[in-house]
Amino acid sequence: MPSTPPISFDPRDVFFITPQVVLAVWGLVVLLADLALARRLAETARRQVVGKLALVGVGLALAAALAVMLVPLFARAFPEDASAWFRRRTLDYLFENDPTIFLGTIAGDLETGTFNLVFVLLLGLVTWLSLAWKFTEEWGEYLALLFWATVGMMFLSAAEEFITLFVALETMTICLYLATSLEKARRRSAEGGLKYFVYGSVSSALFLFGLSYLYGITGTTQFNAIHGLLAGAGESGLAGNPAGMMAILLILAGFGFKIAAVPFHQWAPDVYEGAPAPVAAWVATGSKIASFVAFMKVFANALLPWASPGGNILGPGWIGVLALIAAVTMTYGNFAALAQRNLKRMLAYSSIAHSGYILVGVAALGLSTDGARAAGAVLFYLVVYSFANVGAFAAAAWLMRDRENDNIDDLSGLAREQPLLAVCILFLMLSLIGIPPLAGFFGKLYVFMEALNQPSGSPHAVTLIWLVALGLFNSVVSAFYYVRVLRAMFLRDATGRRLAPADTPVGLSILAATAVVIVFGPFSDSLMSVMQAAAAPMLTVPATVPPLDAPRPRPGKVVRKPVPRFEYSKEEMERMRSMANGGAGPPGGVRPAAKSAGPSAKAKNAPASKTENAPASKANNAPASKGALGDSTRTPGQN
């Protein structure tokens, strides 16, 4: 299976990014509509008009996301029926399992499809929630920023190489910096935005610097290629490789900021508290999901060979660091949350703690023999956590609207005034604690069980057992502060102003989140099987063009001309390697071959070469859960 990405651009690739395109365009539409038309309307009317317009866009994106997810599934599930239909329309392309598109930079697989859908659904809730009350005057800009941040998230979770990943990450976070500071009436919003910006930019710089070293070591930015090259280097891993260690640490720090892991968490409480509640919800859920997905792709795919070379937890690998970060993160997050009085700040610390639990799952993923299962557990946790959090932030938005404050005590008496929504928030909090039979419990159970599910005799078993034990005791600690919310709602009498009944935006967000948390509790295995199926291609080194059956010509295909590429000769490579290792370069030009495209250069059809170099070591890591979603999870090796 050639790991080399296709060399030319296929216009049909655009099909796979229709949700992103729709959202990006619709962001502009909303922005222009607001500028041109809605400005003249009264405040409330304007908000409603622009908001409804935005929701239409979300609906379109939802349709696009469903199409992108389901059409390939359908095509693969019923190849015979579908092939005639699709082939007529030159869409046989969809038969490919887990295609990478756009020159191998983006995955068009089930994971992308699933998470596009999750992002659109969450975006719908967040957008709707934004319409609850007036917190900004720039409605067009605000909604457009939400949309564009979503585009960034989608690309981030789809990225298959570092350049795309970096650009997507920046798209997402820059939009979120601005959205955070859009609440004009409050100083804390501007301050939160600036703090987010400073921490975020520094983390981007750290990430980028680490990335530059990784590029220097491997000479490529493709995850799969990096995986293959590192795996080829053998067991030595990071030992005696300071540049590699630096790269790992810096990339870890960069992601650590994005997912708010200790010690890179300082921005989170300030941003969550400062940002308007819907933006805080979006930072806490969408950006966290996207960052974790990218994190897993980078660490459990590209950098997997450096997980724990030699099987030693203290050895040169990232597992040890990650385990330490996970332990510190969940403990710190929970204990810091105990002291909080502000609901959003409490949720910020709790989300730090949840990052810690998820990191346990990622550590397990790094060691797991069954990557799809372990990653599926993490994805399940992420989805469930995100919906619960959106609901919780909806409660904060409600408080903000009616009591102009979002302290936990402001929830007092909610049960008396709005029993249904109080019960819903109760379920959300219980799910966040991890009380069965709600989905949060099963998320934790799955993640922890995957962490414990090590092969017998694994040298990491003891570490993971302690991590899980710590996680469980942290769950008990977390009960303290979540119960504080429940106490305010159910046991205290109302103080201050009455809460007006929640209107559709708030109520709908809370109800939808509650429904997810309740339904995927007892019936968690359905969501889990979807997540496992989605996780399989994410961790598999995808085949670029895996034919469904025998290679067949594509009707109406753009002929892919082999692009001549110049390659170094052996001795040139040797020379450069010695230079890169610090030795003074021997006399002679460094890259004469590249400069003179003359006869000395060997023109070669790049993609066809080096098939034997395909990093197949991961192929056995993904005996995907068969069943739930047809054979969409086939690994390339089986084709």
Place this chain on the structure above:
Amino acid sequence: MSDNLLLSALWLIPVIGMIAVLIVPRSRLDLMRWISLGSTFAVLVLAVVILGIYLDRPEAQTSLRERGAQNALLAVGGEGAVEVAESKSGSFDLMARSPWIPFFNIQYYIGVDGVNLSLILLTALIAFLACLASWNITHQPKGYYSLFLLLTASMTGVFLSLDLILFYVFFEVMLLPMYFLIAIWGGPMRDYAAIKFLLYTLFGSVFILVAILILYFYPGGSVRGFQGHSFDLVELTSVVTESGYYPRSVQGWVFLLFLVGFLVKLPSFPFHTWLPDAHVEAPTPISMILAGILLKIGGYGMVRLAWPLAPAGAYDWSMVVAAIGVFSILYGALVAMAQNDFKKLVAYSSVSHMGFVTLGMASMALFSPVDSSRLDPRYYAFGVNGAMFMMLAHGITSAGMFFLVGVIYDRAKTRELDKLGGLNNVMPLYGSMSYVIFFGAMGLPGLCGFVAEVFVVLAAFHYSVSLGTLAAAAMILTAGYILWTIQRVFLGRNESWKDLPDLNAREFLIAVPLVILTIALGIFPQALILNWVGPSVDQTVQGIVSARELNVQPGQIPAPRSAGAGLPAGARAAVAQAQEH
């Protein structure tokens, strides 16, 4: 599937009742009451029907293990597709299972034998009576009754579960309604008491979960096709009994973790401090449930999980645990004596009585007193039977005592023993009922508490003379505080209470069944309880005793004891297998 429906109905009926209560308009208080009462009554009737089936059908009385084998889950075709092999279709063997979360081999697995059926009956009865006792709750009745029914559902679910995760799920679901029932409808310090209850129990449950996960993940190789990765309580019990899959050290850890979890729930000495607070603050019906059923879940966990799943660990730690039990008995009794709050006194008496359960379980005198190399679990079986009986007896008497305290608190608005007095003259009916129930709790011969205490003390004597002596001495303390209480509350004269009305019809209706059971269980323990609970307890004991990890040499296992109903075929086969191994 009929078994499934029959048994699931035990927890589904209250859930349906809860939904009905939630739908009823807020103004219809009477309707909510009757729905709740109807649901709990239906559960009670159903439990009695199940008892009838259990007594009637020989196939329902075989050991859980045999029935589990008959109900085995068979993989059909590829992954995921599973069906249940029930050898005789439609048979009422009172066990049902189906896959729930196939990824981790988690099942919906329920079934009854004597041990849990007796406790389910107790649950149904106490829930019904507590619902009747809730008649005067008018504050937010919708929330109250829905939480009450949810609590009932989760309690029956805990007793029904034969899958460890299912057990844990029901166990945790219990916390939330209990928390709110104390925190909203409780006394002045309810907030503190409720959060204390919640955190203690959550903390304890984490220990239980860790133990469950250890059992699931411990890589013991492959023993007769078993490779771990199972939450199946029945399967795990037989694996522990018959094979060396879980080595002694692992069993030690598992046992300690389970023990801590269940001692919190029980509660026993070091972890008991939540109980007096919770009891004092909880409203009367909730106190009845708390004392009558919730504490039994700790004891049930010991009988069903801690000991059978880690017999070697239990044996190694038995002296410590027995000492904890005895200390709880003495401590509870002494502290009860010092109380001035009637309810707190009853609460501490619960700590004392639950100590007998711990002691009975821990009196692991497994070897014959004559020939110390010969296994002779006769006296240990006494201990476990006594622990079971103590749970049932205490369930009845403590629920009764809390109800009686609630009655007087409703009327006199005080629970201070110093202020009460002379009630016997004012409320003769109340007084006479109280005497029976209090004497039953005290362990007066002829009443239910006596049987349990005799069994346990007998076993304890056999295990350790000093512990047995102390436990027996504690009965004097018990008598002391109960008699003193009766003297302070009922005897003498006190003009300030002369206008108190006696029990009304509803209260009488609640007290009568408890009084009757207190007497009946004391006079006919064998016929009413031991005949059908005993065999299941004996199976459990035999499983614990014949565990390979107890270093039993082949040929040393004695013939099944002739007392009781005799060991059923399953246990005998297990012993035979263990011998040949």
Place this chain on the structure above:
Amino acid sequence: MESDIPLDWFLLFAAAAFAIGLIGVLTRKNAIAVLMAIEIMLNAANVNLVAFWRYGPLRPEAGPIPGLVLAVMVLTVAAAEVAVGIGLILLCYRRFKAADVDQYDTLSG
């Protein structure tokens, strides 16, 4: 090509620039200075990328996109970041009447 600067020099220079930027972020109080320090860090990474692209081995597995593209992307991203950063700093300046990051202290705890 004998006069080529060795790769090490670039790497050392980039590392030094990065360290300067990091120290600047951590120690400077003025928001504009912090922004500048961030830019230094990004550009240090860029120096690395370009140097590695120029000196490193070209791998056949590497795909059609060389590291230089990343450097170009970083330039554009950095430009966008500066624009946003200046905007945010101006906003804070208007709200707090100060450009000193220590003065932004509504949020803490």
